[in-house]
Amino acid sequence: MVWPLTLIDACYFLAALLFILGLKRMSSPRTARVGIVWAGVGMVLAVVATLLLPDMAHRELIIAAVLIGVAAAWWTGRRVAMTAMPQMVALYNGMGGGAAAAIGACELIGHVQDFAVLRGVAAPATYPLTPESWSPLHGMIAIVPLSPVALALGVLGALIGSVSFSGSLIAFAKLQGWLDRRFVFPGQRAVNMLVLAGAVAIGAMLVAGHVTLALIGVFFALALLFGVLMTLPIGGADMPVVISLYNAFTGLAVAFEGYVLHNEAMIIAGMVVGAAGTLLTQLMAKAMNRSIGNVLFGSFGAGAGTATQAIAGSQKPIEAADAAVMMAYAERVVVVPGYGMAVAQAQHKVWEFAQLLIARGVKVKFAIHPVAGRMPGHMNVLLAEAGVPYDLIVDMEDINPEFPVTDVALVIGANDVVNPVAKTDPASPIYGMPILDVADARHVIVVKRGKGTGFAGIENALFYADNARMLYGDGQAAAAQLVSELKTLDG
Structure with missing residues (x-):
């Protein structure tokens, strides 16, 4: 069975319309899921219309290849972390x-x-x-x-x-x-x-x-x-x-x-x-x-030792109990996620901790840097998976003016995107890169496995700041400790 070319052209037009409308809806986290569905329907329509072209040869082989590809994509998509x-x-x-x-x-x-x-x-x-x-x-x-x-x-x-x-x-x-x-x-x-x-x-x-x-x-x-x-x-x-x-x-x-x-x-x-x-x-x-x-x-990420400014001070550790108390009695807390949170799969525990703070009357927001993670929108996807409401997720341009009035900034897994040398050291490979102004918060708690550098391969001056404290450990374990300590306070 083949369709008239005019009908196939109409299907292509409808598919193109669905592509454009779907992409438009993907621009907002609230409508992204619907947009993906619309674009997917458009793709199915385009494929079916193509298979029904009068001069299409080897339809059986093409359909078999499509089915194999769909099955493989479905299996990997369901299993991928x-x-x-x-x-x-x-x-x-x-x-x-x-x-x-x-x-x-x-x-x-x-x-x-x-x-x-x-x-x-x-x-x-x-x-x-x-x-x-x-x-x-x-x-x-x-x-x-x-x-x-x-x-x-x-x-x-x-x-x-x-x-x-x-x-x-x-x-x-x-x-x-x-x-x-x-x-x-x-x-x-x-x-x-x-x-x-x-x-x-x-x-x-x-x-x-x-x-x-x-x-x-x-x-x-x-x-x-x-x-x-x-x-x-x-x-x-x-x-x-x-x-x-x-x-x-x-x-x-x-x-x-x-x-x-x-x-x-x-x-x-x-x-x-x-x-x-x-x-x-x-x-x-x-x-x-x-x-x-x-x-x-260019040479971004070329390796350690490219920054010339010496970093004064030392990294100051903090225990989970003290960190939990500090945030429990804060008025404003901003959570800054990074790739380390993704590696530790800590987004669910972080959101659980944030919910406990919100229940205590603390104003909590999540700050997102445009290039945090390893792909566009990586942090948004992780937070959405954990159930974080969209209105609590704030972009860099909007959250930066709020850091000076933030009581505690909780950095979990982020490194280069909060490094102040991007503003202070012209010799640094990240100099000039807009960053989250975490250092302007009254207190900063950084959850980090150890004292290593980020992907740019340079030391982070934030970790040595007077208002910063380091909560060492795996992101998920540290978040779980914060949850436990906060529940103890509430209990």
């Missing part, structure tokens, strides 16, 4: 880029094979042939020569998709702990630029018509290599920006390949994802007071 969500996002984003690159590869290889059949030879030396040489056999083969514009966009989509695929896999490996945080070598930028220039040059040859299997292979090898080389030197502190950037890359690649396939749904969905990913990347880079180029080619 919230702490591993950044890795999953990076991996799935890489799969999207890889799929776009595979479409480009199939189209290019299809040209070589189809023209070989048309010319009656094993393989053509170069492409293109004149229209007169293939028009008598038009309709007897699955793929016909692409227009110059489609060929150019197909090559560009393949390049971007390949970079996104291999780069996302490296980001996944970094987040998973399989690779060191950074990998650098002398002349790395020059090597990267040479690899990219080689990929672009061969891509230009393909667009010019010199389509051979050998050139296609070298083109994809260089594109994949560039994605690896571009991501290896980037530190873990920049991973939220990198994941967002590769998400934009994937969207652009999908849009370009959608033009090649004459698939309106792919074009619109890719453009929406590409535009949203680009905007998010710019906003996150702005939140770090850095350009995207500096994220990709």
Whole structure:
């Protein structure tokens, strides 16, 4: 059974509308779940409409592949821990880029094979042939020569998709702990630029018509290599920006390949994802007071010892009982979560502790830095999972003016995003990055496993401040201790 093309086009239009409306609703935590459902319905509609195209071949194989992919995604999605969500996002984003690159590869290889059949030879030396040489056999083969514009966009989509695929896999490996945080070598930028220039040059040859299997292979090898080389030197502190950037890359690649396939749904969905990913990347880079180029080619997270200002004082420990008393009798408490809270899976205990404080009449808020965690919105997702009401979660710009009137700031697992040297030490790799002004609170309690540094590899001056106390221990265990001590006071 096939549907009329007008009905299929209508389905594509409705799917595109659902994509846009769904993305709009994802902009707020209150409506994000509904937005995801709307976008998902749009994707299902687009897939079904595509399968019902009159000239669609191998429907059975495509349906089988879709079912396998859905089953695998459902199984992994249900099993993945919230702490591993950044890795999953990076991996799935890489799969999207890889799929776009595979479409480009199939189209290019299809040209070589189809023209070989048309010319009656094993393989053509170069492409293109004149229209007169293939028009008598038009309709007897699955793929016909692409227009110059489609060929150019197909090559560009393949390049971007390949970079996104291999780069996302490296980001996944970094987040998973399989690779060191950074990998650098002398002349790395020059090597990267040479690899990219080689990929672009061969891509230009393909667009010019010199389509051979050998050139296609070298083109994809260089594109994949560039994605690896571009991501290896980037530190873990920049991973939220990198994941967002590769998400934009994937969207652009999908849009370009959608033009090649004459698939309106792919074009619109890719453009929406590409535009949203680009905007998010710019906003996150702005939140770090850095350009995207500096994220990709700078030295953020280069290692310890880059800050020049000496840190006076010492870290002063505090017991859980004293910390609980301090917050129990406070008027305002601001909780600042970070990746350490995610690793310890302490969000539920932290919210339980906050609820006990609220029951005592304490005003509690949660402060979120734009790049806290390992992906955009990581802390928001964790707090939402724990049941924290949205109106208690406050962005950096809104919460910073409140720290001077905050009695206690409870920092759990955050490091670089609360480090005052970002404002005081021009030699620091995080200098200029907007931070949460936790140091302005009357008292600061920092929950931390030990005295190690954050992902930027530098000491945190906040930990040595006169108004700061260190509650050492695992985040979940420390939060559980605070809950226990607070219940003792209430009992």
